[in-house]
Amino acid sequence: MTMLSERQQLSYIAAQAADARLNVELETEGMTLNIGPQHPATHGTLRIIARLDGEQVIWAEPSAGYMHRGYEKLTEVRTFPQVTALINRIDWLGSFANEVPFILAAEQLMEIEAPPRAQHIRTILFELSRIANVSLFLGDLGVQMGAVTPVFMAFRDREYVLNLIEGATGGRFHPNFDRIGGLKDDLPKGWLDETRQVMKKLRNFCDEIEDLLFGNEIFQSRTRGIGVIPADVARQYGLSGANLRASGVDWDLRRDQKLPLAYDKVDFRVWTHPDGDSWARCWIRLQEVREATKIVDQLIETLPPGPVMTKVPRIIKVPEGEAWVSTENPLGEMGYYVVSKGGLGPFRVKIRSASFNNISITPWVLKGVYVPDIITILASLYFILGDIDR
Amino acid sequence: MAQLSDTGTSEETPVIDELRDEIVAKLRSDIGDAVIDVHQIPGVDLWVRVSADAWRAAGEALRAQGFDYFCFLSAMDWMPSPFGTGENDPTDEVEDDPSAAEVRQGYAGGETRFQMLARVTDLRRHVSITLKADVPESPDGSMSIASWISVYAGANWHERETHEMFGINFDGHPDLRNMYLPGDFEGYPLRKDFPLLARLVKPWPGIVDVEPMPASDDDEGDDS
Numbered sequence: 001m002t003m004l005s006e007r008q009q010l011s012y013i014a015a016q017a018a019d020a021r022l023n024v025e026l027e028t029e030g031m032t033l034n035i036g037p038q039h040p041a042t043h044g045t046l047r048i049i050a051r052l053d054g055e056q057v058i059w060a061e062p063s064a065g066y067m068h069r070g071y072e073k074l075t076e077v078r079t080f081p082q083v084t085a086l087i088n089r090i091d092w093l094g095s096f097a098n099e100v101p102f103i104l105a106a107e108q109l110m111e112i113e114a115p116p117r118a119q120h121i122r123t124i125l126f127e128l129s130r131i132a133n134v135s136l137f138l139g140d141l142g143v144q145m146g147a148v149t150p151v152f153m154a155f156r157d158r159e160y161v162l163n164l165i166e167g168a169t170g171g172r173f174h175p176n177f178d179r180i181g182g183l184k185d186d187l188p189k190g191w192l193d194e195t196r197q198v199m200k201k202l203r204n205f206c207d208e209i210e211d212l213l214f215g216n217e218i219f220q221s222r223t224r225g226i227g228v229i230p231a232d233v234a235r236q237y238g239l240s241g242a243n244l245r246a247s248g249v250d251w252d253l254r255r256d257q258k259l260p261l262a263y264d265k266v267d268f269r270v271w272t273h274p275d276g277d278s279w280a281r282c283w284i285r286l287q288e289v290r291e292a293t294k295i296v297d298q299l300i301e302t303l304p305p306g307p308v309m310t311k312v313p314r315i316i317k318v319p320e321g322e323a324w325v326s327t328e329n330p331l332g333e334m335g336y337y338v339v340s341k342g343g344l345g346p347f348r349v350k351i352r353s354a355s356f357n358n359i360s361i362t363p364w365v366l367k368g369v370y371v372p373d374i375i376t377i378l379a380s381l382y383f384i385l386g387d388i389d390r
Numbered sequence: 391m392a393q394l395s396d397t398g399t400s401e402e403t404p405v406i407d408e409l410r411d412e413i414v415a416k417l418r419s420d421i422g423d424a425v426i427d428v429h430q431i432p433g434v435d436l437w438v439r440v441s442a443d444a445w446r447a448a449g450e451a452l453r454a455q456g457f458d459y460f461c462f463l464s465a466m467d468w469m470p471s472p473f474g475t476g477e478n479d480p481t482d483e484v485e486d487d488p489s490a491a492e493v494r495q496g497y498a499g500g501e502t503r504f505q506m507l508a509r510v511t512d513l514r515r516h517v518s519i520t521l522k523a524d525v526p527e528s529p530d531g532s533m534s535i536a537s538w539i540s541v542y543a544g545a546n547w548h549e550r551e552t553h554e555m556f557g558i559n560f561d562g563h564p565d566l567r568n569m570y571l572p573g574d575f576e577g578y579p580l581r582k583d584f585p586l587l588a589r590l591v592k593p594w595p596g597i598v599d600v601e602p603m604p605a606s607d608d609d610e611g612d613d614s
Binding site: 011014044064065068070072073074076077108132232233235236237238249251255256257320321322324326333337339341348350352356360361364374389 | 434435437458459460461462464466467470471492496497507509513516518520542543544546547548568569570571572573574575579580582584586589607
């Protein structure tokens with residue numbers, strides 16, 4: 001243990017020295033503004049170093065890595081069923097959605113498929129994590145721009161969704177519920193009726209937020225035309241999810257790829273917006289919460305009977321091969337490149353998380369904006385720190 | 391894959407195959423012999439291995455073909471871990487099975503221990519491709535390959551991460567600073583020969599903590 005702590009201490013000293021060097025290097029005639037790592041507007045431990053000329057940003061660079069946990073290395077010493085406990089913590093607001101693509105990749109390698117009921121419930125829980133995640137975004141959006149009320153409403157209504165997730169899975173934040181071949185358990189009694197009620201409440205929440213926040217003049221003037229990302233730049237940087245659709249690219253993995261999930265059985269609209277500005281990104285997310293409630297409603301009506309788990313061996317060995325599965329997570333495209341060598345655990349897992357790509361565009365998009373717009377743009381790009389650093 | 395051929399109709403699969411065949415044919419006509427190997431799971435996915443010299447040219451050719459959405463870029467270390475796999479106790483002696491220590495590449499083959507791995511998507515044709523390239527080690531142990539920044543601007547952070555984790559240099563990358571680790575950190579954590587210290591200090595108990603699956607109750611009932 002002494003070896004570990006010494007190493008940690010050394011790396012801490014080295015980090016301090018590197019920071020000091022960086023700050024000295026940046027001493028120019030302009031001003032260097034350091035936002036974060038602990039700051040309400042940075043949504044976690046992201047640090048933004050911005051060099052300013054008056055009020056204008058001439059150069060900005062996010063400094064990630066304050067939360068790097070090395071999941072790609074850790075997956076190599078886990079068995080396949082154990083990995084879900086780790087990857088739950090990548091995007092911690094929509095945890096269940098992180099498990100699904102990994103499990104699907106393992107199932108693709110094993111050439112098995114979950115029973116229809118399990119696929120349905122997976123899709124329901126997937127959309128519930130989207131609602132829990134994005135409804136908090138809508139509240140947080142307000143608080144980052146100085147409006148305090150929406151965040152209370154968001155926390156109030158997200159609570160209903162978290163209660164649903166807890167009711168079904170036993171975990172509010174980290175369900176760890178998805179299994180290779182199906183789900184841990186069936187839904188509890190009365191859960192579907194409660195879900196119907198909650199979906200109504202969430203639609204009311206969306207209406208409230210739309211009136212209160214999106215109808216607000218100050219909000220509009222702070223987001224309209226700010227941080228415009230053209231479609232071809234968005235594609236080049238690999239932006240995904242609402243950020244890509246807000247730039248007018250009609251691409252949604254729920255609709256545009258074939259996976260053993262129940263999205264082909266529901267009718268929903270993929271919203272796009274031609275503007276590509278902060279307003280468009282926020283507005284798309286608001287519509288996506290609404291669509292998600294509709295998807296959940298439709299899936300509840302068509303939930304098929306049957307088992308939730310297919311027959312799998314007690315000790316799971318995944319045949320040799322490589323598989324890539326990505327899904328449309330609350331933050332964007334989340335995918336796992338899983339390499340198996342036929343053992344109990346993966347040989348390598350490359351985790352492609354949405355926020356990593358979404359935030360890598362910030363040096364490009366922050367160039368030339370004004371200081372208050374940094375906050376707006378970062379808020380509208382919407383990232384979760386665990387999803388950047390992994 | 392059985393899974394997808396079950397759900398997909400039988401008429402659909404050959405159509406998708408044609409699309410992937412067409413992509414490979416176009417890529418071959420663009421960069422010629424640089425396409426070394428192709429692996430295709432019809433209707434599911436496509437892997438193409440190109441030579442290291444043609445890494446950037448392959449990216450440019452794919453981008454011109456419509457693959458303008460950059461998904462990810464990373465690397466692979468195909469050497470089996472000298473510390474054993476997760477299910478084994480890493481303090482145990484690794485058994486002297488020569489095949490266990492052999493470097494064995496995955497789809498689309500390969501000759502080197504390290505391989506590049508990148509994925510790009512065509513959003514109009516709804517198809518993706520995984521690109522691989524062998525990265526030869528020079529005699530002093532360093533490795534380098536052309537940077538993709540001029541092709542896909544989003545490759546910037548991915549190449550920084552790959553450089554930090556695998557020690558692969560990218561020619562033409564302006565700023566290969568570390569993203570996560572301190573600047574003078576020694577070693578490349580995602581290489582298989584980099585030990586996971588936490589595991590060496592406290593060995594993993596092994597597979598004992600795998601909880602029984604719901605389906606396994608029935609199995610046990612049948613046995614008794």
